[in-house]
Amino acid sequence: MENNLRIRCVLTLMILLVSQLVFAQTRTLTGKVLDEAGAPLVGATVKVKGTTLATTTDNDGVFTLEVADNAQTLEVSFIGYTMKEAPIVGTDITVQLQPNAEQGLDEVVVIGYGTARKKDLTGAMVTIQEANFNRGIMTSPDQLIQGKTPGVMVLNNTGQPGGSATVRIRGNSSIRASNNPLFVLDGVPMSGNSPLPEGRGGFSSDRGNPLTYLNPSDIASMDILKDASATAIYGSRGANGVVIITTKKGVAGPPVVSIGASSGISSMREYPKVLNADRFREALNYYTPSEVDDADFGGNEDAFKAITRHAVTQNYYGDVSGGTEHGRYRLSGGYLNQNGIIRGSQLKKYTGNFTGNFRFLENRRLGLDFSLFLTQLDNRYAPINAMVGSEGNVISQALQWNPTRPLRDEQGNLTFVSTTTRNPLTSLEAFKDQATTNTIVVNVAPYYKITDDLEYRFIYSAMRQTGNRAGMYRAGLIDPSAVNNEQAFISSNGETNLQMTHMLSYNKQINEDWNINAVAGYEFLDYNYNNNISFGGGFKYMGLDYFDYLQYSPVATREISSYRSPTNQLQSLFLRGGFNYLDRYLLTATIRRDGSTKFGSNNKYAMFPSLAVAWNLAEEEFMKSNSIFDQLKIRLGWGRTGNQEFPSGASLNRLVFGNQSISQANYGNPDLRWETATTLNAGIDFAFLKNRLYGSIDYFNKRTTDALFEQTLAQPAPAGRIWVNLDGEIVNKGVEISLTGTIINSTDWTWDITGNATFLKNSVSGLIGYYETGALRGQGFSGVLGQRMVNGQPLNVWYLAQYEGIDPETGMSMYRGLDGSISSDNDPAVNKFYTGSPNPETLVGLSTNVSYKKFSLAANMNGALGHYLFNNTAATALGLSNLSSRNIGSAFFDTSVKESTANSAAPSTRFLEKGDYLKMANLTLSYAVGDIGKTFRNFNVSLTGQNLFIITKYTGFDPEVNTDGTTNGIPSLGIEYLPYPPSRNILLGVNFSL
DSSP, X not given: OHHHHHHHHHHHHHHHHHHHHHHOOEEXXXXXXXXXXXXXXXXXXXXXXXXXXXXXOXXXXXXXXXXXXXXXXXEEEOTTXXXXXXXXXXXXXXXXXXXXXXGGGGOEXXXXXXXXXXXXXXXXXXXXXXXXXXXXXXXXXXXXXXXXXXXXXXXXXXXXXXXXXXXXXXXXXXXXXXXXXXXXXXXXEOOOOOOOOOOOTTSOOOOOOTTTTSOGGXXXXXXXXXXXXXXXXXXXXXXXXXXXEEEOOXXXXXXXXXXXXXXXXXXXXXXXOBOOHXXXXXXXXXXXXXXXXXXOOXXXXXXXXXHBOOEEEEEEEEEEEEEETTEEEEEEEEEEEEEOSBTTOEEEEEEEEEEEEEXXXXXXXXXXXXXXXXXXXXXXXXXXXXXXXXXXXXXXHHHHSOTTSOSBOTTSOBOOOOSSSOOHHHHHHHEEEEEEEEEEEEEEEEEEESSSSEEEEEEEEEEEEEEEEEEEEOHHHHOGGGTTOEEEEEEEXXXXXXXXXXXXXXXXXXXXXXXXXXXXXXEEEEXXXXXXXXXXXXXXXXXXXXXXXXXXXXXXXXXXXXXXXXXXXXXXXXXXXXXEETTTEEEEEEEEEEEETTSOTTOSEEEEEEEEEEEEGGGSHHHHTTOSEEXXXXXXXXXXXXXXXXXXXXXXXXXXXXXXXXXXXXXXXXXXXXXXXXXXXXXXXXXXXXXXXXXXXXXXXXXXXXXXXXXXXXXXXXXXXXXXXXXXXXXXXEEEEEEEEEEEESSSEEEEEEEEEEEEEEEEESOSSOEEEEEEOSTXXXXXXXXXXXXXXXXXXXXXXXXXXXXXXXXXXXXXXXXXXXETTSOTTTOEEEOOOSSOSEEEEXXXXXXXXXXXXXXXXEEEESOEEEEHHHHHHSSGGGTTTSOOBGGGXXXXXXXXXXXXXXXXXXXXXXXXXXXXXXXXXXXXXXXXXXXXXXXXXXXXXXXXXXXXXXXXXXXXXXXXXXXXXXXXXSEEOSOOOOEEEEEEEEEEEO
C-alpha cells in the first residue's frame, strides 16, 4: 500500500512536469543592435535578464532569440559600450548603445604581431572602427581615416579615380627615403608599390594608389601606431608609423547574406576662374586693342565644361558569413564602376575575399586562419601629365582656350589652331590610355595552443601583383604633318612578395595582481619586382589600336627596355614583453634585429629597441574617492626605428644595360648604414563626467639621423652616383589632442562630437650644404626648382624670389634684391629667399553624429593650417602673357594695375599662397527602415554628400593637392600644376541582409 502511494506521487509529479513543458509558451524575438552613429554592432551580446539564455548579433547587428512569454527585459552589451537594459515589447526590438570609456579599456585592439587589451597599452595608437569611417566613394583604405585622428595627414593628390595619395604620420622626416607609413593587412606587411606601369610622353603620369586593390567594405578596423614604442616591433620599416588594417571575419551562426548598393553623380565642385567670352573681349580691348580683330572669333565657348561631365558611379557589394564556434567563414564580392569627371576617364574594380577561421582536434587547440584577396582594376586615363612642355595637358589646354573661338566648326569638325595651342577635345581623342592590374594575396596561418597561455603561430603569405598598360597617340590629330608617324606602347609590371613568420605568444594572469604577455618571433620577407616596356612609331591610322600590332612599326622607331630589381630581402628576430601590475603600473619593452640586403656589407644588421611605461592613476585608491576622473592614464615611451624604403642594391655597384652598351649607374658603399629615427613620446588619456567627455593628449619629439641620400660623385672621381648617409638631423616635434563629448544621450536622441588637432614643427640641422627639389614646370620654367633641404629651415622650405608688386611705370614685376632694394631690374633667378614651408603646422579634424529614433546624421570635416602652396597652374598657364591668343585667369585682369603683357612669370612669392583650408569631407543622412516582410532585414537607406564645400582663400583647384615635383629622388610637397580636378559626389545607397 505504501509503495503504491509512492508510485502515484511520482507519476503525479511527472505528469505535472510534462504538462508544464507541453504548455509552456515561447516566442521568437528578433532585433538589431546599433552603435552611437546608428551603424550595426557585430558580436554584441543579447541576454534575457535573470537567465542564461543569450545570443550574439551577426554582421548586420541582427539577432534572433527564442524567449519565454513571461520574459520582460533584455541585457545588451558590447566591449567599449555601456550595457543597456531594453524592455521586451513586441517581437522586433532595436537597441542603440553608447560608448563607455571605462569599459572600453577591456577592449582588445590589434598591435604589431598580436593583440592587447586597451588598458594595457603604453604606446601612442588609435583604433578607428568601421562605424566611424568616412563615407562616400572610397577607392582605398587611407581615404576612410582622413581627418579622423590627430597626427595623420591624408592628401588626395588627384581627382583621378583610384589616383595616388600622400599619407603622413606626424609629418615628413626623411630627405630621400620614403615618408610613407607601413601598411599591414591582417598581419601581412605591404610593399607600398603600385602595380600600374608608367606611361610615356603626354600620357597620364599618375601611378595610382597602391592600396586601391582593397575593398573598403571588407575592412573592419584600422589601427594607427604612431610612436616608436608602438612601431619598434616593425624595426626598419616603422620609422614613418604603421597602419594595421583588419578585415572582417565570419561570425558563428546560420548563414547571413548582406548586400549593399549605391549609385551617385560626380561633378566639378567649382570651375576654375578664367575669363568668359565677354570678359575676354574686354581684356583684349584693354591690354591689346590692336589685336582684337585677330583674336575675337565671335563665339562663346567654355572649354573646361566641354572636357568635363556629370559622371555616374555605381557600387555593389555583398557577403555571406556564418559557421560554428569551431569553423567560421566569410565570402564577399564587390563591383565599382566610377566614371571620372574628365571625359574618357574611368575605374572599374572587381574584388573578391574569402576568410576562414577553423579549430581542430577534440581539445580545439589546433587552428587555421586563412584569407584570400582577389582584385582586378580596369582603368581608363585622360591625358593629364605634370611633366609636359609648352603644349600643356588637357587641363591647361582647356584653361587657355580662347573663349571666343568655337571648339568645332560648322561641319562639326574639331577646330585646329597649332601644334602648341591645342584643342582640348582633340587631345582627348588623340590619346588612348588603358591599364589592367591584378592583385592576389594569400595568407595562411596555422597555430597550436601548447597550453592555455602559450601559442605557436606560423604565417605564410604571398602577394602577386601584375599591371599591364597600353597606350596609343594619334599624333596626326595634333600635328597634321605627323599623320604617318603615330605612336603606341605596351608595358607591364610584376611584383611577388613572400612572408614567413614564426611566433610564440604568451599571455598569463599570474595572480590577481600580475598579468604578463610576451611575443617572440622570426620573420623572413622577400620582394621581387620587374617591368618592361615596348614602343613603336610610324603608324598610319587604319581604325585599329596600334598597341595590338606593334610589329608593324618600322624597326628604326622601336624601343624596348626591361628591368628586374636587385635582391631585396629582410630577415628579423623580434621580442616584446609586457607587464601589468594591479592594472595601475604598465611596462612594455621591445627589441627587433633586422638584417637587410639593401645595406653595406659592414652594416647589414641593426637593432631597434623601445621601452614604454604607463600609470593608471584612476586605479589608485587616492583617486577613486571624490575623483572627477573616470579614467586617467599617463604614458611615457622611447624607441628607435629605421627606414630602408629606398632602392634595393643601393649599397652595391650597379650596372645599366643600354643599346649594346653597359654603364655603371651606382657605385657601392660597404659602409652604408641604416637611417634611424629616435622618438620620445609622452601622453595622457582621460575621461570624466561619467565618461561623457574623454580624450588624449600626446607630445612627441622625433629625431632622424644618418639620412639616406643618393649624390653625384665629386670630381675627379668617375661619373656616377653613390648612396651615402648624410650628417645632421631632421627633427619633428609636436602636440596631438583628441577630444570626444557626448552632448545628448536620451532614449530617442543621441549627439556626440569628436575633434582632433595636431600642432607640428619641422626643422633640419647639421647638413653640409643644401639639396634642391620641387620641380616647377610650364612655359619659361624649364629646370626651375623651388624647394630646398637646408639647415635651420623645415624640410622642403620654399626658396623663391620675393615678389613686390607691379612697377607702375614699366608694368613689369618687381622683386626684392639680396641687398634689400626693390626693382624690376632685380633678377628673380638670382635674388631668392627662404620663404615659408609646405608642411602644415596644424592639422584638424571634426566629426559629429546625431541620431533621432531611426534617423541618423554623420558629418566629417578635415583641414590643415599654417602652410604655403605654390600655384604653378596660375604661374605658367594663366598669366597675362597669354594674351591675345590664349585665355587668362580672372585675377590677372586687374585694371587698377597696368601690368604689361610682356611681363613673364617667375618662380616667386607672387604665386605662393596660404594653403589653409577646412573641408566638408562627407555628410551622410541615414534612415533605418527596419525589416521589410520576412525577407529583407535591417534595411537601411542613406544619402551621402562628399567633398561638398571647402573654406579656403587658396585660388587653385584645391588646397588638398600634391603634384609630383620630385627631383633626383628627393620628394617635394605642396605644388599644384595642372592636376586632375577634385569632384563633388552625391551618393544614394541601400543595405540590408537576408
